[in-house]
Amino acid sequence: MKEIRSDIYLGDCLEILSDFPENTFDLIITSPPYADSRSSTYGGIKPDKYVEWFLLRSQQMLRVLKPDGTFVLNIKEKAVNGERHTYVIELILEMRKQGWLWTEEFIWHKKNCFPGKWPNRFRDAWERCLQFNKEKKFNMYQEAVMVPMGDWAKTRLKRLSVTDKIRDNSKVGSGFGKNVSNWLNRDKAYPTNVLRLATECNNRKHSAVFPEALPEWFIKLFTKEYDLVLDPFVGSGTTCHVAQQMRRNSVGIDTLREFYDLAKQNVTQVQFEIFEEWAK
Amino acid sequence: MKEIRSDIYLGDCLEILSDFPENTFDLIITSPPYADSRSSTYGGIKPDKYVEWFLLRSQQMLRVLKPDGTFVLNIKEKAVNGERHTYVIELILEMRKQGWLWTEEFIWHKKNCFPGKWPNRFRDAWERCLQFNKEKKFNMYQEAVMVPMGDWAKTRLKRLSVTDKIRDNSKVGSGFGKNVSNWLNRDKAYPTNVLRLATECNNRKHSAVFPEALPEWFIKLFTKEYDLVLDPFVGSGTTCHVAQQMRRNSVGIDTLREFYDLAKQNVTQVQFEIFEEWAK
DNA sequence: GTTCCGCATGAATCGATAG
DNA sequence: ACTATCGATTCATGCGGAA
Numbered sequence: 001m002k003e004i005r006s007d008i009y010l011g012d013c014l015e016i017l018s019d020f021p022e023n024t025f026d027l028i029i030t031s032p033p034y035a036d037s038r039s040s041t042y043g044g045i046k047p048d049k050y051v052e053w054f055l056l057r058s059q060q061m062l063r064v065l066k067p068d069g070t071f072v073l074n075i076k077e078k079a080v081n082g083e084r085h086t087y088v089i090e091l092i093l094e095m096r097k098q099g100w101l102w103t104e105e106f107i108w109h110k111k112n113c114f115p116g117k118w119p120n121r122f123r124d125a126w127e128r129c130l131q132f133n134k135e136k137k138f139n140m141y142q143e144a145v146m147v148p149m150g151d152w153a154k155t156r157l158k159r160l161s162v163t164d165k166i167r168d169n170s171k172v173g174s175g176f177g178k179n180v181s182n183w184l185n186r187d188k189a190y191p192t193n194v195l196r197l198a199t200e201c202n203n204r205k206h207s208a209v210f211p212e213a214l215p216e217w218f219i220k221l222f223t224k225e226y227d228l229v230l231d232p233f234v235g236s237g238t239t240c241h242v243a244q245q246m247r248r249n250s251v252g253i254d255t256l257r258e259f260y261d262l263a264k265q266n267v268t269q270v271q272f273e274i275f276e277e278w279a280k
Numbered sequence: 281m282k283e284i285r286s287d288i289y290l291g292d293c294l295e296i297l298s299d300f301p302e303n304t305f306d307l308i309i310t311s312p313p314y315a316d317s318r319s320s321t322y323g324g325i326k327p328d329k330y331v332e333w334f335l336l337r338s339q340q341m342l343r344v345l346k347p348d349g350t351f352v353l354n355i356k357e358k359a360v361n362g363e364r365h366t367y368v369i370e371l372i373l374e375m376r377k378q379g380w381l382w383t384e385e386f387i388w389h390k391k392n393c394f395p396g397k398w399p400n401r402f403r404d405a406w407e408r409c410l411q412f413n414k415e416k417k418f419n420m421y422q423e424a425v426m427v428p429m430g431d432w433a434k435t436r437l438k439r440l441s442v443t444d445k446i447r448d449n450s451k452v453g454s455g456f457g458k459n460v461s462n463w464l465n466r467d468k469a470y471p472t473n474v475l476r477l478a479t480e481c482n483n484r485k486h487s488a489v490f491p492e493a494l495p496e497w498f499i500k501l502f503t504k505e506y507d508l509v510l511d512p513f514v515g516s517g518t519t520c521h522v523a524q525q526m527r528r529n530s531v532g533i534d535t536l537r538e539f540y541d542l543a544k545q546n547v548t549q550v551q552f553e554i555f556e557e558w559a560k
Numbered sequence: 561g562t563t564c565c566g567c568a569t570g571a572a573t574c575g576a577t578a579g
Numbered sequence: 580a581c582t583a584t585c586g587a588t589t590c591a592t593g594c595g596g597a598a
Contacts, residue, residue, distance in 0.1 A: 082416040083381050089369035101363050107387055107406050109474055117470060120420060125472035126387050136362040140400060149590080189590065190397060192405030194389050314571050359573060394572045395589030403589080404572065478592060481570040489571060 002226055005249045006240045006267045010260040013232035013253040017060040024064045025251070026139065026227035029218050029239060031074040047080055050087040055094055057232060062099055064230070068138045070222040071100070074108065074214065076127040082120060088128065100132040107194045108214060129195065129218070144220040146188035212242045223248055237263030282506055285529045286520045286547040290540040293512035293533040297340040304344045305531070306419065306507035309498050309519060311354040311489045315367055327360055330367040331374055337512065338375055344510070348418045350502040351380070354388065354490055356407040362400060368408065375412060383418075384411040384473060388494060391478040409475070409498070424500040426468040488518040495519045496526065503528055517543030 009016045032054065033045065045053050058071075065071060077088040092102055106129035113125040195217060215238060219229060225247045231239035234252030236259055243250035244267060252263055289296045312334065315327040325333050338351075345351060357368040372382055386409035393405040480491045495518060499509060505527045511519035514532030516539055523530035524547060532543055 079384075083383055084385060086373060086376065086382070089372060092369060093366060096366065102366070103363055104359075104401050105364060107389070109387070109389060113472055117422075120416075120418070121384050121473070122422070122470060123472045125474045136400070138400070142397075142402070190402055192393055192403045193401070194405045311571085356571070358571080362574085390591095392570080392591035394570060395591080396572055396574090397588050398573055399575095401573075407571080479570070481568090481592070 004226075004244055004247055006244045007251045008234065008237065008240065008260060008263045008267065009251070009253045010255070010257060011253065012255050014057050014060060016253045017057075017064055017232065020064045020251075022063045023066045024228065025230040026066055026069045027072070027219060027222045028061050028065055028069070028230045028232065029072040029074070029215050030231045030233045031214075031235075032233045034075065034078060047078070047085045047087050051091050051094055054091055055098060058095055058100070059098060061230075061232065062134065065134055067135050069134065070103075070138050070140075070218075071132040072106075072218045072222070073130040073132065074127060075130065076124070079121065079124075092130065095132060099134070101134070101136065102130065103133045103138075104131040104193060105129070106131065109194055109196050129214075139222060139224075141221060141224060142190055145191055145217055147191050149187055149189040212238055215239045215242045216246065219243060219246055219248055234263055235259050237266040241266050284506075284524055284527055286524050287531045288514065288517065288520065288540060288543045288547060289531065289533045290535070290537060291533065292535050294337050294340060296533050297337075297344055297512065300344045300531075302343045303346045304508065305510040306346055306349045307352070307499060307502045308341050308345055308349070308510045308512065309352040309354075309495050310511045310513045311515070312513045314355065315358060315365065327358070327365045327367050331371050334371055335374055335378060338380070339378060341510075341512065342379055342414065345414055347415050349414065350383075350418050350420075350498075351412040352386075352498045352502070353410040353412065354407060354494065355410065356404070359401065359404075372410065379414070380412040381414070381416065382410065383413045385409070386411065387474045388490075389474055389476040391476060392481065393479075409494075419502060419504075421501060421504060422470060423468075425471055425497055488516055490518065492518055492522050495522045499523055499526055499528055514543055515539050517546040520547045 061071060075088055075091075077085045079085070096102055108127045108129050110125050110127065113123045116123060195214070215231075219242060223229060227248050229239065229243045229248050229250040231250070231252045234240060234254050237252055240250040240252040240263065254260055254263065313325065315330040316324045341351060355368055355371075357365045359365070376382055388407045388409050390405050390407065393403045396403055475494065475497060477491050477493050480488055495511075499522060503509060507528050509519065509523045509528050509530040510532075511530070512533045514520060514534050517532055520530040520532040520543060532547070534540055534543065
């Protein structure tokens with residue numbers, strides 16, 4: 001039986017990551033401190049300084065990510081002075097200059113967004129999950145995150161429509177049998193780039209929102225078992241906790257001692273012991 | 281009794297708008313031809329030329345928009361060479377330099393997005409609805425888009441299929457969709473900045489780029505009756521059609537004669553019917 | 561008059577092939 | 580090398596006709 005390692009570091013990821021060799025991680029997923037938010041804990045990075053601050057760290061992430069790995073950045077700009085601040089979209093442009101490929105932007109549609117009312121805007125119910133890659137070819141395990149299919153298959157598959165026959169006849173070779181047969185026993189469809197976290201809705205018994213659902217979905221999608229996941233702003237350790245449950249090795253970094261302690265608490269004792277061995 | 285006017289112009293909005301005085305419109309809402317899409321009809325603008333092309337026109341829009349008016353831009357970047365193209369986020373930055381305030385970004389979550397499967401990405405199920413303003417203070421009628429509770433909700437709920445009830449996990453948030461079950465115990469709810477709508481792809485006569493519910497929602501939110509709405513890329517006339525039904529005056533512009541004819545047809549007819557009904 | 565079901569069709573994207 | 584065209588893939592929706 002293989003070991004699952006979960007390693008929590010205390011410190012700035014800028015420095016911690018410099019000790020890691022290049023091409024180490026299969027997935028980097030993180031929700032960094034947003035500009036000027038959590039200022040009481042992180043000391044607050046001013047929105048205007050955010051891009052500069054982040055680029056130093058994304059440089060290291062680019063180095064330690066495997067060529068076929070993926071970086072998922074969960075982030076949302078805050079409203080400053082009545083406007084949405086531009087540091088996030090500036091960051092995308094700068095990261096591309098740094099060498100990242102901006103492959104996709106997923107939307108996390110938040111189930112329970114913060115309540116409130118403002119004269120000039122509504123509640124903010126979504127966040128960006130920006131997907132960056134080093135190369136055009138990267139590991140993606142789409143089948144791992146398939147969702148239940150809609151009604152159409154049940155009716156459509158009873159009898160092929162004319163359209164289906166025509167479209168299928170246009171294919172080269174063996175007629176329409178091949179593709180339709182793919183549908184015959186399929187009850188699942190591929191998801192979209194909007195995360196409703198609908199996969200959890202299959203279990204209607206649990207209506208509670210799991211904050212772990214976000215890293216869980218991306219870990220499923222971009223890694224396989226025993227791969228190595230990094231969260232450079234791990235906070236209370238959610239990413240490592242989820243990674244461990246999914247049998248992925250993980251590294252979590254945070255600058256705050258209280259988060260460091262909390263994260264180590266949240267990982268199992270076994271993990272901790274493994275970490276001790278590894279530290280030697 | 282007031283008159284509702286809907287004027288359709290044939291031509292490039294860059295030139296047509298130059299004949300309008302400044303501070304004319306209460307709301308500009310449009311879905312311009314996306315880069316390289318609909319090239320067969322619009323000729324297509326190359327992604328790399330898109331920002332430059334659009335800025336000339338947004339300059340005019342800035343001029344003709346009232347100081348307390350709003351500009352809603354429905355747009356989405358396409359995938360080019362395995363990456364999301366950056367012309368949209370570049371456009372945001374450039375429009376701010378032009379004098380626009382980037383107030384908010386709404387998400388249109390498309391329930392029925394285009395099917396397909398690719399090795400490196402999922403189906404694209406969302407588009408941006410970027411809100412720009414000239415001034416920090418602008419007209420916003422939040423109560424107009426609150427979701428009322430009434431018989432309509434009950435009948436709507438009754439018509440839901442079992443599958444819909446199970447699968448549709450949409451929030452109260454959007455104010456759209458079928459999640460009326462959440463409304464049962466409340467009178468009204470404020471929406472969020474995520475709109476969950478289906479595209480209307482099956483209308484043979486005119487394939488509108490966005491469903492009527494989209495401009496309808498923003499027209500409700502940012503204008504009152506008898507205000508003046510502009511759509512500089514009006515296409516088949518959806519915006520003017522909706523505006524008219526909601527008793528807003530409107531101006532629609534498009535470069536294509538077939539759209540011009542189609543829009544005049546749609547708008548005129550509705551205008552007449554509305555008038556007759558209203559006259560009673 | 562409901563409900564059900566067949567049906568066409570989308571702001572799509574990628575990879576291969578052709579010019 | 581670089582662009583243009585084409586085939587393959589895939590799923591939710593509402594209309595219209597049928598039950």
